[in-house]
Amino acid sequence: MKKLSSIFLGALFTTLFFAADINQAQSQILNKLISKATKTKTTSTVTPSDQEIATGIKEALQQGIIKSSDQLSAVNGFFGNAAVKILFPPEAQKAERTLRGLGLNKLCDNVILSLNRAAEDAAKEAKPIFIAALKQMSVKDATNILLGSSDAATQYFKRTTTDSLAAKFRPVVHNSLDKVGATQYYSQAATAYNKVPFNRSKVDPDIENYVTQKAISGLFVEIAQQELQIRQNLPSTRTTALLQKVFSYADQAKK
Numbered sequence: 001m002k003k004l005s006s007i008f009l010g011a012l013f014t015t016l017f018f019a020a021d022i023n024q025a026q027s028q029i030l031n032k033l034i035s036k037a038t039k040t041k042t043t044s045t046v047t048p049s050d051q052e053i054a055t056g057i058k059e060a061l062q063q064g065i066i067k068s069s070d071q072l073s074a075v076n077g078f079f080g081n082a083a084v085k086i087l088f089p090p091e092a093q094k095a096e097r098t099l100r101g102l103g104l105n106k107l108c109d110n111v112i113l114s115l116n117r118a119a120e121d122a123a124k125e126a127k128p129i130f131i132a133a134l135k136q137m138s139v140k141d142a143t144n145i146l147l148g149s150s151d152a153a154t155q156y157f158k159r160t161t162t163d164s165l166a167a168k169f170r171p172v173v174h175n176s177l178d179k180v181g182a183t184q185y186y187s188q189a190a191t192a193y194n195k196v197p198f199n200r201s202k203v204d205p206d207i208e209n210y211v212t213q214k215a216i217s218g219l220f221v222e223i224a225q226q227e228l229q230i231r232q233n234l235p236s237t238r239t240t241a242l243l244q245k246v247f248s249y250a251d252q253a254k255k
Contacts, residue, residue, distance in 0.1 A: 046245065046249070047249055048242075048245050048246050048249050050139045050143065051139070052242060052245065052246060053139070053142050053143050053146055053246055053249075054137070054138075054139045054142040054143075055242065056142075056146075056242045056243055056245070056246030056247070057137070057142040057145055057146055057153070057246070058134050058137060058142065059240065059242065059243060060230050060237075060243055060246075060247070061130075061134060061145075061153055061227075062131065062134060063226075063230075063237075063239075064153075064223055064226030064227055064230065065126075065127060065130040065131070065134075065223065065226075066127065067226055068126075068219060068222040068223045068225075068226055069123055069124070069126045069127045069130075069219070071222060072084065072119070072120065072123040072126075072218060072219060072222055073120055073121070073123035073124040073126075074120070075120065076116075076120075077120045077123060078116040078117075078119040078120050078123075078215070078218055079112075079113060079116035079117070079120070081218075081222075083218075083221055083222075083225075084119075084214075084217075084218030084221050084222065085112075085116060086112070086115045086116050086119055086211060086214045086215075086218070087112060087115075088108075088111065088112065089207070089210050091201075091203065091204075092189075092190070092193075092203045094201070095189065095190065095193035095203045096108050096111075096189070098193055098196060099189060099192060099193055102192075102196075104189075104192065107185065107188060107189055107192070108189065110181070110185045111182065111185045111186050111189050113180075114177065114180040114181055114182030114185050114186075115177075115182055115186075115207070115211050115214075117176065117180040117182070118172075118173050118176035118177045118180060118182055118211050118215070119173070119211055119214060119215035119218060121172055121173070121175075121176035121179075122169040122172045122173050122176065122211075122212070122215045123215060123218075123219060124172075125168045125169060125172055126165065126168075126219055129161050129164045129165055129168060130157060130161060132164075133156075133157060133160045133161050133164075136160070137156070141156060146246065146247075146249075146250050147250060147253055147254070150227070150228055150231055151224050151227060151228070152227075153223070153227045154220055154223050154224040154227055157220065157223060158220060162216060165216050165219070166212060166213075166216060169212045169215055169216060170208065170209075170212050173208055173211050173212045173215065174208050177207065177208060177211065182207065182211075183207065183208075186207045189203075190203040190204070230243075230247065231247070231250075233247065233251070
């Protein structure tokens with residue numbers, strides 16, 4: 001009986017020993033699998049080279065530039081977009097209210113439509129100016145944009161293209177205002193308001209500079225929207241492997 005007990009205890013200890021070994025081995029295998037999975041997750045985002053960052057940023061911005069310019073230069077690109085639609089200048093809005101109060105709604109509507117048509121014409125000239133700015137962009141500029149604020153690219157374009165846009169837009173606006181009758185309409189509106197009895201404030205009938213500045217600011221509003229969309233990885237934005245690589249790296253870097 002004692003012999004059987006000794007055999008039973010020996011078998012039990014042997015079983016427990018091997019079970020402990022098996023559990024230890026399973027634990028080691030599990031730890032290795034977890035470590036491998038963690039390492040794979042950590043290294044899944046490959047760091048792009050400086051040249052890839054520069055190329056990717058330029059590709060993304062060119063995509064945004066073309067889309068913005070095409071949208072705003074189309075018929076109703078400004079007039080049909082509440083975010084950029086050009087209204088009477090602030091100093092002339094009192095005049096607009098007075099004229100509408102006198103029943104001159106059609107005149108006021110013609111002014112607003114013609115101002116926006118002029119901006120739509122001017123927007124057609126934007127693409128080559130932005131493309132030239134892209135060509136001048138350095139690798140450092142591109143990296144700063146990629147890892148910068150959500151409007152870093154828009155701010156870059158404001159710094160590098162505003163003067164050129166103003167110089168290019170102004171003659172286009174001048175010709176367009178004449179073509180669509182904006183100069184005539186606005187001059188008529190300003191003259192009509194300036195003739196209102198007991199009116200002490202007068203409206204400057206020169207509207208070219210105002211439309212030029214509003215056309216430029218509207219363009220930057222649209223570019224900022226395009227930039228935000230690609231940073232948020234909205235559908236139809238990161239359309240190439242390079243864009244996915246570059247902006248995925250930026251996503252990880254900002255976490």
